[in-house]
Every structure is written in C-alpha cells, then in structure tokens.
Amino acid sequence: MLVMGEVHTGLLQNSGEISESTCRQVLAITAGETVRVSRRPIVHALSPERLTGVDCALPAASRSRVRGVGTVVSRCVVTGGRVAQGSSYVRVVRSEADRRLPWSHYLARPGVVEVLGKAKAADLAEGFTGDPAPGCLDLGAVSGRFLDLVQGSPLLDRLAPFKMSRTSLRWVAETGEPSIRFTLHSEQDRTLRLTHPGPFTPAVVDLCEDLATHDWLLTSLLVIVERARIGSTPGAQAAARLTPAIDHLLHLWMPAARVEEWLTPFWDSLERRPGFTRQWHSLVNRVRDQIATNTLALLSTSTEPGRR
Amino acid sequence: MLVFAISDKGGTGRSVTGTNIVYRHALQGNDVCYLDFDFGSPTAGAIFSVSGVSRGTRENGLHEYLRAECPQPRRVDVWAESDREGLRMRPPGAGRLVLLPGSEGGGELSALTDEIVGRCVQLFGRLDEEFDLCMVDVSAGRSFTAELVLAATVRMPTVPFRWLVFHRWTRQHIIAADGLVTGADGLLDVGTRFGHDADDLRDRIRFVRTAVLEPDASELVGLRDEQRAWLSACDSELRELAGRHGVGRTAMLGKIPLDPVLQWREQLITDEDVLASKIANAETAAAFDELAKKIVDDNAWEGL
Ligand SMILES: Nc1ncnc2c1ncn2[C@@H]1O[C@H](COP(=O)(O)OP(=O)(O)OP(=O)(O)O)[C@@H](O)[C@H]1O
Ligand SMILES: [Mg+2]
Numbered sequence: 066m067l068v069m070g071e072v073h074t075g076l077l078q079n080s081g082e083i084s085e086s087t088c089r090q091v092l093a094i095t096a097g098e099t100v101r102v103s104r105r106p107i108v109h110a111l112s113p114e115r116l117t118g119v120d121c122a123l124p125a126a127s128r129s130r131v132r133g134v135g136t137v138v139s140r141c142v143v144t145g146g147r148v149a150q151g152s153s154y155v156r157v158v159r160s161e162a163d164r165r166l167p168w169s170h171y172l173a174r175p176g177v178v179e180v181l182g183k184a185k186a187a188d189l190a191e192g193f194t195g196d197p198a199p200g201c202l203d204l205g206a207v208s209g210r211f212l213d214l215v216q217g218s219p220l221l222d223r224l225a226p227f228k229m230s231r232t233s234l235r236w237v238a239e240t241g242e243p244s245i246r247f248t249l250h251s252e253q254d255r256t257l258r259l260t261h262p263g264p265f266t267p268a269v270v271d272l273c274e275d276l277a278t279h280d281w282l283l284t285s286l287l288v289i290v291e292r293a294r295i296g297s298t299p300g301a302q303a304a305a306r307l308t309p310a311i312d313h314l315l316h317l318w319m320p321a322a323r324v325e326e327w328l329t330p331f332w333d334s335l336e337r338r339p340g341f342t343r344q345w346h347s348l349v350n351r352v353r354d355q356i357a358t359n360t361l362a363l364l365s366t367s368t369e370p371g372r373r
Numbered sequence: 374m375l376v377f378a379i380s381d382k383g384g385t386g387r388s389v390t391g392t393n394i395v396y397r398h399a400l401q402g403n404d405v406c407y408l409d410f411d412f413g414s415p416t417a418g419a420i421f422s423v424s425g426v427s428r429g430t431r432e433n434g435l436h437e438y439l440r441a442e443c444p445q446p447r448r449v450d451v452w453a454e455s456d457r458e459g460l461r462m463r464p465p466g467a468g469r470l471v472l473l474p475g476s477e478g479g480g481e482l483s484a485l486t487d488e489i490v491g492r493c494v495q496l497f498g499r500l501d502e503e504f505d506l507c508m509v510d511v512s513a514g515r516s517f518t519a520e521l522v523l524a525a526t527v528r529m530p531t532v533p534f535r536w537l538v539f540h541r542w543t544r545q546h547i548i549a550a551d552g553l554v555t556g557a558d559g560l561l562d563v564g565t566r567f568g569h570d571a572d573d574l575r576d577r578i579r580f581v582r583t584a585v586l587e588p589d590a591s592e593l594v595g596l597r598d599e600q601r602a603w604l605s606a607c608d609s610e611l612r613e614l615a616g617r618h619g620v621g622r623t624a625m626l627g628k629i630p631l632d633p634v635l636q637w638r639e640q641l642i643t644d645e646d647v648l649a650s651k652i653a654n655a656e657t658a659a660a661f662d663e664l665a666k667k668i669v670d671d672n673a674w675e676g677l
Contacts, residue, residue, distance in 0.1 A: 075502055199443070206444045213495055216502065223501075223531035228404055230503045292402075294466055 066186040068238045068265050069193045070154030071204035072274050074281040075231035078216045080224040082146035082313070085110070091218045092141055094211075107319050112141040116175055117207055120165065123157065123180065124201040126191035133157065135171045135178035139207055141215045144278050145317045151211030152274050153204045154236075156265060157189060178202070190237045194248075194256040205233055226309040229285050234277040238269050245331045247276070247339065255280060259331065268325040272332070279320050279341055286310055286348050295355055304359035307352050315352070318345055375497055375534040376508045376668060377522055379560075381549035383513040386583030387539040389639050390629055390661070392420045395508045396470065396641045397658075397665035403505035404468040406448075408496075410522070411512040412436050412482060415475025420639045422457035423449055426474040434476025439492050439521075446473050446496070459643045468505065482517040485524065493525040501532050506669065515558050520567070523560070527568040535674065536560065536578040537626065542585045542611060551618035554578055576676050580620050581664065582628035590630065626673060627664040632657040 077083065083091065085102055088110035092100040098113035116136040123133040139153040160166075160179035171179070197203070212231065236257040246258040257273060293306040320342055321332040336342055378391040392407060399405045409417040415434070418426030429436075430447050438446035449472040452463040463470075482489070500507045511519050526534050538560075540550035554560050554575075564574045586592065588605040596604075615621045634646060634653040642661065646653040667673040 078502060203444055209499075210495075213498060217494075217498060217529070219531075221531070225502070228503055228505055231499070292468075297465065 066157045066159065066180070066184070066239075067190055068154055068156045068269065069189070069204065070152065070236050070238075070270060070273060071208050072150055072152045072234045072236070072277040073205065073208045073212045073231050074148060074150045074234070074277045075212060075216065076225050076227070076229045076285070076313075077143060077147050077149040077221065078223045078225050079221040080226065083143070083221070084146060087220055088143050088146060091215055091220050092143060094141060094214055103323070106322050107145050107317065109145075109323060110143045112211075114138050114140045114175075115211075116172075117153075118168070118171070119155075119178065119202055122198075122201045123178070123184070123189055124192035124195075124197035125184065125188045126195055127188050128192075128198060129184075129188070131184040131189065132181045133178040133202060134160075134165050134181065136175055137178070137202075137204060137207055138176035139211045141211050142274055142278075143215065147313060147317060148278055148281065149212060149215045150274060150277065151208040151213070151215070152270065152277075153207045153211070154270055155202070155204070157186075159184075186239060190239065190258065194235055194237055194258060205235065208233075226313055227289065229288065232277065232281045232284055234273060234280065236273045238265060238273075240264060243330065245334055247280075247335055252284075261328070261331070263327075266325075268328055272324050272328045275321065275324055276332075276335070279318065279345075282314055282317055283341060283345055283348075286314055286345070286352075289314075290348055290351060293355070295351070300355070300359040300362055304356050307355055310352055311356065315349055318342070318349075374506050374669060375501065375526070375532060376506060377511050377519075377534065377536045378508060378539065379511045379519060379536065379553065380513050380539040381553040382540075382546065385513070385539045385541055385546070386629070386635075387513070388417055388420060388510055389635055390539060390581060390583050390664075391508050391510055391537070392417060393641055393661040394665045394668060395506065397661045398506050398668070399468045399470040400464060400466075401662075401665060402466050402468055404471075404503065405506045405508070406469075406471040406473060406500055406504045408435060408473045408500075408507060408509045409475040410435060410518050411510045412475050412479045412518060413512060415477070415479065416639075417472060417510060418449070418474050420641065421449075421451045421472055422455045422460060422640065423451065423472065423474075424456050425454070426472070426477075429477035429479060430474040431477050434474055434479060435496075436476035436479030436482075438496065439482070439489050441488065441492060448473055457641075459645045460641065471504070481512075482521065485517050485520050490521060490524045490528070493521055494528050497525055497532065498529060514553070515563075519560065520563055523564045523569065524567045534577065535668070537668075538578060538580050539583050540580060540620070542582050542608075542628075544611065544614060547611060547615050547618055547620050550580060551620050555619065576674070578624075579626035579674070580624050581626055584631045584635070585628045586631045592631070626667055627660060629660045629664070630654065630656050 089100045092112035095113040101111045103109045120134045123131045125131050137153050137155050142150040155178040160181050232253050234255045238259045241260040244260045248256045289310045293303040295303045380387040395405045395407045409415040415429035433443040433447035435446050437443045451470040455461050540546040565571045588608050642653045642658050647655050647658045
C-alpha cells in the first residue's frame with residue numbers, strides 16, 4: 066500500500082567529530098552484528114537494524130480506526146562523524162487474514178505492518194503526514210529513542226560545540242507517477258511525500274535520511290547565522306559565533322552522495338525548488354565573507370602605521 | 374547545563390527568582406527552558422504570564438510525560454504565548470525562552486520507579502542537546518521529585534548540572550537551608566545513596582538569598598536610629614550564623630533584594646518595569662542579571 070517512516074536528526078553530542086572506529090563502537094547497538102561504513106565521499110556509518118513489535122492504530126486522516134500489526138525497522142546513522150540520526154519505517158500492507166496471527170508470522174516479515182480490515186492508502190498517507198491522533202503508531206517516538214541511544218553513548222564527551230534542536234522528517238513513499246513534495250511545518254518538523262516508479266526498496270530510506278541530513282545542516286546553519294547577528298554586533302563577535310559552523314558543518318554538504326542512481330532525479334527536483342544547495346551556498350558565502358572581512362579588519366588595525 | 378532550584382521551605386522565592394534568572398539568561402543571548410517540576414502546584418505559567426497554563430497545562434504536562442501518558446511534554450514559547458505585552462516579542466539578540474509546564478491537578482509524585490527515572494533521563498538529555506540552560510523547579514523540601522533528579526543525574530555523568538538552594542535571610546531559613554543540604558535525607562545524603570560522590574555534589578551546590586533587606590537599603594531611610602542599629606545587629610548575627618552553617622558568603626552565589634513589585638506579585642521584572650513604569654527597583658533587575666551570568670561562570674563555582 067505505502068511505506069511510512071520518520072527520521073530524527075541532531076548534532077552528535079561530542080566536542081569534535083568522531084573517527085570511523087569510534088563510529089563503529091557507538092553504533093554497535095546489537096551484539097554480534099556489524100556496523101556498515103562507507104568512506105567516500107564522506108564517512109557514513111549505519112548501525113545494524115532492529116525490530117520493534119507494534120499492534121496499534123494507524124494514523125488515518127478520516128480518523129477511522131485502522132488496526133496494524135507487525136514490526137518497525139529502525140537504525141542509527143552517523144554522517145561525517147558529526148550528524149546523528151535515528152530512523153524508522155514500516156511497509157504497510159493489507160493482511161490476508163481478518164484477525165491477528167501468531168507473532169512468528171510477523172517476525173518472518175521484518176518491517177511490515179499488516180492492516181486488519183479496511184483502509185485506504187491515501188487516508189493513511191494524509192493521516193501520517195498530517196496531524197496523527199494521539200495513541201497511533203508513533204514512529205517518531207521510536208526514532209527519537211534510537212537517536213538517544215547514540216547521543217547517550219559513553220564514548221561521547223557530550224561537549225558539543227553548539228546547542229541545536231533535533232529535526233524530524235516524517236515521510237511517506239508510494240509507487241506511481243514520480244513526484245516529490247517537501248514541506249516545512251514548525252521550526253523542527255518536516256514532511257516528505259514521495260511517489261516513485263517501481264516497487265519500494267531500502268534505497269528510498271537512504272534517500273529520506275540523506276534529505277533529512279541536509280535539511281538539518283541547512284536549518285542549523287540558518288540558526289547559527291541568525292545567532293551571530295551579523296551587522297548588529299561587532300564584527301569580531303559575529304565572526305566568533307560563526308566559527309563553529311566553519312569548524313563543524315560546512316564540509317558536510319554532500320547532497321545525494323549516497324543516493325541510488327534511479328532516485329537522484331528526486332534530489333534534482335528539490336534542488337530546483339526549494340533549492341537546498343542554492344540556499345546553502347548563499348549562507349556559506351555569507352559566513353566566509355563575514356570571517357574574511359573581520360580578518361581584514363584585524364590585519365589592517367595591526368599594520369596601520371603609528372598604531373602598535 | 375541543568376540547574377535544579379530547590380528550597381527547604383515553601384514560599385521562599387524559588388520560582389520567582391528561578392524564572393527571572395532564566396529570563397535574564399535568555400536576554401543575554403542564550404537558549405533557555407524552565408521545567409516546572411513543582412508537581413503539587415505548577416504555577417510557573419503565571420509568573421511568565423501565560424494565562425492558559427497559569428496552574429499547569431491540561432494536556433501533555435511534565436507529570437503526564439513522566440508517567441508515560443504522552444510521548445513528549447508540551448512546550449510553551451514564552452516570547453509567542455505570554456499575555457504580557459512586554460514579553461510577547463523576542464528582543465533582538467535574545468535566545469529562546471521555553472516553558473515546560475507541569476500538569477494541572479497532577480499532584481506530587483507518589484513513588485520513584487525505574488521507568489520514571491528513565492523518562493526523566495531522556496527528557497534532560499534531549500533538552501541539554503538543545504538549550505544552553507535548563508532550569509528545573511524541584512519544589513520545596515525533601516520529595517520524590519528531588520530524589521528523581523538526583524537519580525537521573527547519576528545516570529548521565531557527562532551532562533553538567535548544578536543546584537541552587539534558595540532561602541530567605543532569617544534564622545530559621547538559614548538553618549533549614551543547611552539542613553536540606555547536609556542533614557539526614559538531605560541532598561548530600563540521598564545523593565550519595567544514589568551514587569553521587571559527596572564532594573563532587575557538594576561543589577555543585579550554591580545558595581541564593583531571596584528578598585533580602587540590606588540594613589542600608591533606601592527603604593529603611595525613614596527608620597529611627599535605634600531601629601537601624603537593631604537591624605544591623607541582626608544582620609551581622611545572621612551572617613555569623615550562616616557562616617557556621619556553611620551557608621555563608623563563600624557558598625552563596627548571589628542575593629536578590631526585597632522588591633516591592635515581587636512582594637505584591639509573582640512576575641518577571643522587565644527593563645520596562647525598571648526604566649519606563651519605574652515600579653521595580655533597578656537593583657533587583659541587576660541582581661537577577663548578575664545571577665544569570667554567575668550560574669554559568671565557572672569561577673563562581675570553584676571548589677569551596
Ligand atoms: N525578591 C523578592 N522581593 C519581594 N518578594 C519576593 C521576592 N522574591 C519572591 N518574593 C515573593 O515571595 C513569595 C513566594 O515566592 P515564590 O512563589 O517564588 O516562592 P516559592 O519558593 O516558589 O514558593 P512555593 O514553594 O510555594 O512554590 C511570592 O509572593 C513572591 O512574589
Ligand atoms: Mg513556587
């Protein structure tokens with residue numbers, strides 16, 4: 066019917082970025098299973114996946130009661146040793162039975178939630194990306210806990226270089242005529258509606274996590290620039306407030322680096338509108354200009370004749 | 374940084390002082406939040422002038438959150454939701470000012486379970502990622518709430534935290550404040566039972582004197598010489614007493630003068646109250662401002 070997921074993204078609670086080997090340890094959340102790491106073009110580490118059993122109402126825009134039984138797949142991600150994520154999703158399918166089956170049935174289908182009774186995909190998609198009623202399947206709660214798992218790791222010193230809110234990206238993917246719609250709701254909440262050709266594959270989850278990472282980077286840089294109050298505080302002060310962005314964020318921008326070929330047109334479309342990379346570059350230029358002007362000012366005051 | 378606000382006695386000025394410190398810290402450019410853990414009477418909303426939550430919130434209050442009855446506690450953006458005109462706009466350069474209200478009619482915690490401690494750890498951990506300062510009003514006296522935060526902080530050894538013990542400048546209050554820290558079932562006693570190191574915990578505790586009337590205050594100008602001499606003698610006696618009880622100058626982070634506005638009403642003292650309407654004293658605002666700086670100034674927190 067459809068796939069729904071939620072990604073929570075935050076600044077890894079450590080003073081500096083963590084090494085690949087630390088990533089492996091931090092993400093070793095299930096004994097005996099390995100952490101997958103890719104190094105190019107940026108270190109990207111994925112924890113083993115874990116299942117959470119659910120038997121609860123699914124969010125429906127019509128507020129009709131839809132019961133779903135099955136398992137949620139979750140994992141933690143660390144990108145560039147600096148950005149942490151908790152990510153969960155379920156594939157929603159119609160149940161062939163009209164009652165709940167033994168757990169062995171659901172465990173044999175990891176990441177699948179079976180709907181008992183009637184339900185329309187559009188109703189669920191609207192419900193999940195709209196305003197889910199309390200008590201419904203809450204993927205955000207699951208993803209939040211997985212992100213907590215990373216952030217609470219004893220291997221992290223918790224001396225993060227700046228404070229930043231987590232963001233949440235709630236997404237729904239369906240098969241059909243290709244389209245993508247990314248919407249900002251509050252300061253922290255975003256939704257994504259994606260219709261892709263062909264059947265769902267986990268590459269769609271990679272795409273959503275990649276989008277969430279970049280949306281968080283952009284959001285954070287905007288916040289840091291706002292906090293610097295360029296123009297209304299002394300240049301040196303503004304520059305000092307911008308340095309954490311230079312030290313910790315600017316090099317992480319690698320849109321679509323880990324996205325499979327057939328999904329890159331979706332990124333391209335978001336680049337046209339709203340234009341993630343355009344906005345990012347304009348902010349980065351602003352940050353660099355500010356720092357450069359401040360450095361020049363410092364240089365000229367220290368070399369001015371008669372002023373020592 | 375987590376800051377726990379406690380007092381031995383009720384009505385000490387803990388909430389009014391804590392909220393004003395948080396407000397000043399936000400004005401200084403920091404992102405701050407205030408958690409109303411005074412579950413028996415969660416009235417912080419009234420001090421921030423958010424009438425919808427003046428006695429706590431009906432839905433998604435902290436109490437419900439800790440009892441796992443809601444996924445996340447409600448957040449109130451004071452700059453957006455306060456009824457007070459002077460607060461309803463974020464001043465340029467100010468950080469976020471967020472209130473997490475308690476639950477209306479929630480009642481005190483009646484027991485401490487592992488699950489509640491786990492929820493509390495989750496909450497503190499997430500807020501610490503996001504806010505420069507999180508002030509927690511732990512309510513008065515020995516309570517499950519105080520035990521809860523002592524138990525939670527043991528589980529998050531890398532998250533910095535500090536305690537402020539509020540007391541008035543009287544004999545009874547000085548003795549009681551000391552007792553709350555060093556007495557039986559006091560903070561150090563319970564804290565070490567939960568696994569804190571006594572010396573480390575001790576170094577994280579400072580006292581704040583509230584509603585202090587200095588013998589040379591302008592309010593006392595009309596007094597007779599005999600009265601002033603008597604007050605002066607009382608004050609030095611109290612200072613001596615405070616010193617003996619470890620509540621003296623070295624362990625004190627700051628003091629807030631008695632203010633006519635606060636005597637009449639629990640509220641934030643804005644610069645407008647001082648400069649425009651002139652109802653509040655400039656010294657009061659300055660004292661809050663200074664405390665808001667000292668709370669994160671490591672020099673003020675060096676070992677005793
Ligand atoms: N600096 C001050 N000057 C004058 N009055 C003050 C001052 N600080 C607090 N007060 C007043 O003292 C009373 C008690 O203050 P507050 O409600 O903050 O105390 P509390 O310790 O939080 O009490 P409770 O334990 O009941 O929650 C209030 O009426 C308050 O306005
Ligand atoms: Mg109070």
